[in-house]
Amino acid sequence: MNSEKLVVPHALFPSGKGEKKLVVAHAPFWHDGSKISTKNYHIMLAALPAVLMGIVQYGAPALRVIAFATACAMIWELVMNLVMRKPFSTGDGSAAVTGLLLGMLMPATAAWWIIILGTFIAIVVGKQIFGGIGFNPLNPPLLALAMLLISFKGVFDFNEALLNYDLGFAMTYPLADVKHFGTAAIDKFSLGNLFMGKQAGGIGCTFGLGLGAGGLYLMLRGYTRWEISLSFLAGVFVTALLFNISDSTKYAGPMFHLFTGYTLIAAFFLAPEDSSSPVNLIPMLIFGALAGLMTVLIRNIGAYVDGVPFSILLMNLANPLLDNIRPKAIGKVV
Amino acid sequence: MIRRSFLGFGKPRLQYNLSPSPIRELPIPDKVILFLKGTQNGGHPSEIKVGDAVKTGQRLAASPDSDEYVISSVTGTVTDLVPYVDAYGGKYTAITIKAGGQDNWDDKFNKKTTFDTVLKFFEYAPGNPSFKPFTDPERTIRTIIINGMDQDLVLTANQCVVQNESAEIKNGVQVLKNMTNMTSIDRIVITVPENLVQQANTTGAELKVVSATYPHSLPHMIMKDMLGKVVSAGDTVEDTGVVFISAEAVAALGVSFHTGQLPVTKVVTVVGKDGNATNVRVRIGAPIRGVLQACRITLNDRDRLILGGPMRGSPAYSRDLPVQHGTDGIVVQDEDNSAKTTDYPCINCGECVRICPVKIPVNMLVRFLEAGLYEDATAMYDLECCIECGLCSYVCISRIPIFQYIRLGKHELGLIKTAEEA
Numbered sequence: 001m002n003s004e005k006l007v008v009p010h011a012l013f014p015s016g017k018g019e020k021k022l023v024v025a026h027a028p029f030w031h032d033g034s035k036i037s038t039k040n041y042h043i044m045l046a047a048l049p050a051v052l053m054g055i056v057q058y059g060a061p062a063l064r065v066i067a068f069a070t071a072c073a074m075i076w077e078l079v080m081n082l083v084m085r086k087p088f089s090t091g092d093g094s095a096a097v098t099g100l101l102l103g104m105l106m107p108a109t110a111a112w113w114i115i116i117l118g119t120f121i122a123i124v125v126g127k128q129i130f131g132g133i134g135f136n137p138l139n140p141p142l143l144a145l146a147m148l149l150i151s152f153k154g155v156f157d158f159n160e161a162l163l164n165y166d167l168g169f170a171m172t173y174p175l176a177d178v179k180h181f182g183t184a185a186i187d188k189f190s191l192g193n194l195f196m197g198k199q200a201g202g203i204g205c206t207f208g209l210g211l212g213a214g215g216l217y218l219m220l221r222g223y224t225r226w227e228i229s230l231s232f233l234a235g236v237f238v239t240a241l242l243f244n245i246s247d248s249t250k251y252a253g254p255m256f257h258l259f260t261g262y263t264l265i266a267a268f269f270l271a272p273e274d275s276s277s278p279v280n281l282i283p284m285l286i287f288g289a290l291a292g293l294m295t296v297l298i299r300n301i302g303a304y305v306d307g308v309p310f311s312i313l314l315m316n317l318a319n320p321l322l323d324n325i326r327p328k329a330i331g332k333v334v
Numbered sequence: 335m336i337r338r339s340f341l342g343f344g345k346p347r348l349q350y351n352l353s354p355s356p357i358r359e360l361p362i363p364d365k366v367i368l369f370l371k372g373t374q375n376g377g378h379p380s381e382i383k384v385g386d387a388v389k390t391g392q393r394l395a396a397s398p399d400s401d402e403y404v405i406s407s408v409t410g411t412v413t414d415l416v417p418y419v420d421a422y423g424g425k426y427t428a429i430t431i432k433a434g435g436q437d438n439w440d441d442k443f444n445k446k447t448t449f450d451t452v453l454k455f456f457e458y459a460p461g462n463p464s465f466k467p468f469t470d471p472e473r474t475i476r477t478i479i480i481n482g483m484d485q486d487l488v489l490t491a492n493q494c495v496v497q498n499e500s501a502e503i504k505n506g507v508q509v510l511k512n513m514t515n516m517t518s519i520d521r522i523v524i525t526v527p528e529n530l531v532q533q534a535n536t537t538g539a540e541l542k543v544v545s546a547t548y549p550h551s552l553p554h555m556i557m558k559d560m561l562g563k564v565v566s567a568g569d570t571v572e573d574t575g576v577v578f579i580s581a582e583a584v585a586a587l588g589v590s591f592h593t594g595q596l597p598v599t600k601v602v603t604v605v606g607k608d609g610n611a612t613n614v615r616v617r618i619g620a621p622i623r624g625v626l627q628a629c630r631i632t633l634n635d636r637d638r639l640i641l642g643g644p645m646r647g648s649p650a651y652s653r654d655l656p657v658q659h660g661t662d663g664i665v666v667q668d669e670d671n672s673a674k675t676t677d678y679p680c681i682n683c684g685e686c687v688r689i690c691p692v693k694i695p696v697n698m699l700v701r702f703l704e705a706g707l708y709e710d711a712t713a714m715y716d717l718e719c720c721i722e723c724g725l726c727s728y729v730c731i732s733r734i735p736i737f738q739y740i741r742l743g744k745h746e747l748g749l750i751k752t753a754e755e756a
Contacts, residue, residue, distance in 0.1 A: 020633045023672070024649040026738035028724035029640055029665065030487070031673035032338040034731045036681065092678075134681040134732070222342020225684065279684025279697055323695075329716035330558065330692040331567045 036133070039223050040093025044100055046218045047269060049210030051104060054203035057167055058108035062203045066103040069115050073099025076123035086132065094133045098122050101269055102141040104204025105262065107161035114155055118144040138316045139273045146309040158200045169198040174260040175305045178252045186252055194259040205265045208258075215268025224272040227284040232267045233258060235292020243300050251300050262308035263295070270308070276316040283322035291315040336487075348548040348645075348725075350483065352527050354490035354497055357601055357613045360628050362433055366619030367656040368404040369418060369426040370396060379415075379427055386412045388431060391596040392440040393455065396427070404458055406440075407598035407617040408433035421648055422745075431619070445591050447512040452587070460600040460618060461492070461583030462660030467572040474518050475577050477561065478510060482526035482534055482581040483544050483551035484603075486643020489663040491601040494613050495582045496526055500533040503581055505588030507538045510579075524581070525556055548645065549691055549723035553578045567718040603663040605644075606631045607671070616657050622664055623653040631666050638672050640665040645724040678732040679704075686726035686736065692719050696726045696736060703739040708746045717743050 055062045077095035081088050089095070102118050125147075126140030127133070149156050158173035165171055170188045177185040189199065197207035205211075219226040236257050243251035257263060262270075271277065271291055278287050291311045298307025315322075328334075336348060370379060379396030388394065388406040395403035414430035443455055452465050467473055480503070482496040496503065507522060524539040527546050534541050542560045544551050550559060553571045556578075557563045565574050586597035600618050604625060605611045616625055622639065626632075633639065633653065640647040641655070643663050657664070686696035694716045702711035711717040720740050727737040 019652070020637065021635050022633070022639050022649070022651055023636050023669070024651050025638065025672075025675070026649070026735055026741070027640075027642075027647055028645040028728050028737060029638060029647065029649075029667055029673055030336065030644045030728055031733065032336070032729050034338050034685075034729065035733075036678065036731055039683075039731060132679070134679040220341050222338075274684075275682045277682075279682060279687045280695075323698075326695055327693045329567070329694050329719040331554070331564055331569075331719040332716050333566045333568075 036092045036094065040097045042221060042223050043097050043218060043269065044093065046214030046223075047100060047104065047204060049214055050197075050204040050207045050265070051100070053197045053207035053210050054104070054108070057197065057206075058165065058203060062108040065106050065108055065110050065115060065203060066100065068112065069103030069106070069119055070096050070099035072116055072119035073102065073123050076119055077128070080124055080128040080132075084128070089132060092133065094127075095123055098127070098140045101204075101265070102144055104265060104269075105141060105145050105202045107156070107158055107201075108165075108203055109161045110155065114148060114152070118148050121147050134275050136275050137319070138313055139270055139276045142270055142309045142312055142316075146313055149304070149309065158202075162200050165200075167198075169193060171200050173200045173305070174256070175299060178256070179299070179305055182250050183248060183252050186256060189256070189260075191255050191259060194256070199260065201261065202265075205262050208264050211264040211268055215264070218268060224268065225277070225279075225284055227281060228272040228277055228288040229267045231285045231288030232271050232292045233263075233288075235289035236263055236267075236296055237292075239293045239296035240300075243296065257296055257299065261299070261306040266291075266295070266308045266312060271312055271315075276319060278319050278323040280323055280326045283319075283325050286325075287315050287319065287322055290318075348487055348728075350527065350546050350548060350551065351488045351490050351611060352493070352529055352546055354494040355612050357494055357498065357615050358628075360614050360616045360620070360625065362408060362435060362437070363617055363620040363624050365410075365413070365430055365432050365621070366406075366408050366617055367621065367654075368394070368406070368429045368431070368619045369420075369656075369658065370394065370404050370429055371402040372425050382412060382415065382429060384412055384415055388412060389440040390437040390598055391443065393442060394429065401453075403454075404429065405455070405596050405598060405618075406431060407619050409436060409438040410434045433617075439595055441594075443590070443594060443596050445594060447509050447591065449513060452513060455596055456583070456587060456590075458618075458659050459583050459586045459597050460659050461580035461586065463579045463583035464572075464577070467577050468514070468517070470572075473572055474575055475572065476518055476575040477521040477523065477577070478514070478519060479553075479556060479560075479576060479578050480507070480522065480524040480537075480539055480581050480584050481551065481553070481556070481578055482524055482530060484643070484662060485551060486646050486663065487548055488605050488609075488611055488665065489603040489643045490611060491603045491613060491662045492581050493527065493530060494601055494603075495585050496530045496533055499585045499588075500536050502585040502588040502592075503534075503537045505592055506584035506586070507588075509587045509591045510584065511538075523560065525551070525560060526581075549721070549725065552721055552723060554721040555691060567712075567716065600657055600659060600661060602657055602661055604629045604631070605663060605665040607637075607666055607668045618659050619656045621654050621656055622650065625657065625664060626653065626666070633666065634669070636669040638665075638667040638669075640667065645728065646722065673728075674733065675727075675735040675738075676733045678734065680734060681732055683731050685729040685731060689725045689729050691723060691725070692716075692721055694719055700726075700734060700736050700739060703736075703743045704734075706746075708743045709750070711743055712747060717747070720744075 073095045074090045077090050122140040122144035126143040127136040130136050195208040199206050218224040237254040240254040240257040244253045294311035295307040390409045392406045393403050410431050410433040413432045416428050418426045418428040484492045522539045524534050525542045525544045526534040599615050603611050639650045699715040724737045
């Protein structure tokens with residue numbers, strides 16, 4: 001046993017009557033004021049233009065999907081907090097962002113049970129069973145999307161889902177058109193129309209201008225990592241360009257791929273998700289570029305119409321490996 | 335507190351305070367408390383007794399042959415001797431001296447410029463210098479760097495000395511030169527911010543201009559930027575052959591070898607709740623209470639009282655603690671304005687990785703530290719490369735006390751190493 005007398009520092013400086021009780025904490029005593037909830041609210045704010053456009057186009061059904069998905073995601077999070085006896089984490093906005101993004105990926109006609117199931121996969125399977133925020137190895141909304149996509153055939157077939165809508169522009173899904181009928185079938189889409197959201201697709205995925213503005217806002221404010229977003233777009237662009245050069249009757253041009261499907265929402269909202277993407281510069285660039293490359297590969301020669309969910313999920317798996325490419329710490333002795 | 339800038343894609347740049355306010359002299363306090371280091375068994379030192387009369391500048395040691403001592407900063411009588419343990423577990427004897435109000439100078443200090451004299455009288459000089467590495471047979475010190483910059487944000491105590499006492503620094507540099515004449519030292523460098531170049535030019539030391547961005551005045555960063563030398567993980571700057579001495583300590587050397595009186599005051603930057611910094615000169619050992627009173631700063635419950643600066647300082651739990659020879663600043667923080675940590679996990683946003691000045695993968699490091707895997711943290715994720723600037727905690731969006739984990743990790747590793755050696 002340690003026979004040394006334990007000396008209580010307070011014995012020397014007793015806190016007498018009237019003496020103020022000070023808070024003692026470790027340095028640093030300054031913080032830049034950033035917060036997880038602030039970040040998530042800003043992400044939702046940045047997503048708003050695209051969401052509003054979807055609601056304007058598809059009306060109440062779109063609002064129903066967005067609101068129900070967001071609410072469901074938060075409820076699943078709350079349920080898991082209760083089941084796992086953890087402190088409530090719905091307030092940090094993370095579940096709300098996941099729900100909102102999943103809602104944005106869905107067609108306006110998505111059934112209620114698809115939304116409940118989708119948010120269950122995203123929050124419970126994608127995030128909570130790994131330990132909650134910060135521990136998910138895969139992007140939760142994309143995991144849900146991928147599982148729904150391979151489980152239920154018709155739900156994400158936008159031609160079928162949006163059959164009863166006529167919004168004054170060609171209501172066929174551009175990516176499906178080019179996949180099945182070649183570039184001749186996409187002459188009816190002008191790039192300007194695609195960029196302004198005049199195309200069939202997910203509620204929050206078609207309005208390129210809104211997504212781009214939101215993405216730019218997030219990048220400038222430092223809420224997402226611009227390296228991932230831009231390298232993803234570059235990956236899509238370069239790969240699509242090469243395909244287009246090789247056979248321009250079969251493969252669409254790079255701008256078409258940028259403005260259709262899930263490309264823009266993936267670049268600005270899905271790929272840079274914190275816990276499933278790398279943090280060092282070179283890994284971020286590789287991550288984005290390879291995800292972009294694989295997206296176009298799947299679109300052009302794969303079995304699926306859009307490759308975004310699978311390409312990003314695959315790169316999520318490679319993330320721990322990629323992040324080993326890092327600068328040597330200064331002073332490190334090898 | 336400096337908040338995140340609106341545009342956040344670049345790194346936040348924290349600038350040092352480069353406009354020192356003039357020094358205000360505070361009167362001699364009623365009592366001073368001096369911390370005498372490590373009497374082995376924790377008992378009272380044999381040479382000092384309650385009731386002893388001491389003079390200003392008198393060397394108080396535990397026993398005649400002891401290396402550890404303090405310099406009395408007032409003339410008066412010893413009224414109390416109590417054991418004291420500091421926040422990092424260091425053991426001290428707290429000597430309380432009741433001051434008489436007048437200074438009666440002790441004359442034991444001879445002005446021989448040798449390492450022995452300096453070791454005997456200046457180890458506890460203001461500015462916390464260390465002269466022991468010069469006499470360590472296992473080390474060859476080739477360079478002395480006089481740091482004319484402050485070690486933390488907001489503080490200006492050291493810059494104040496460079497600005498006002500360049501003549502004294504010049505004398506101090508001369509003392510260092512005479513003292514190190516016969517040894518291996520070939521360079522004496524002074525590092526100052528851009529606006530103090532004029533003053534530093536007159537000191538006779540080689541001039542280097544240091545960046546005004548935190549943490550570029552920390553020793554490891556100066557080594558890298560100014561000397562092009564990288565300190566290996568786990569080594570000290572002294573292991574690389576360099577000794578850092580603050581400008582204040584050099585000025586103190588200059589004054590003492592000129593006048594024959596040992597330094598007994600310390601320049602302290604006092605920062606109030608409004609963030610305004612004022613410089614005061616107080617006796618070493620003066621209780622903080624008096625300093626705060628003189629600066630008209632009031633404390634409330636749950637405020638924070640910080641010794642040192644906002645990024646690297648240590649917290650105080652009482653106003654009765656004294657200003658020590660290494661206390662460069664006293665910062666008072668309002669409860670609403672102080673950084674609070676949470677137990678949220680790391681969300682892997684990478685802010686810390688991008689801001690780390692030595693490129694440590696902090697996102698991975700903190701996972702290992704949270705799990706208590708200190709040896710793995712060192713082996714794989716460069717724990718010992720950390721230069722302790724605190725920027726990772728400053729930018730952490732989850733508000734994880736990363737800096738605290740790092741210090742704890744280093745401390746625990748030290749214990750593991752000692753246990754292995756024993």
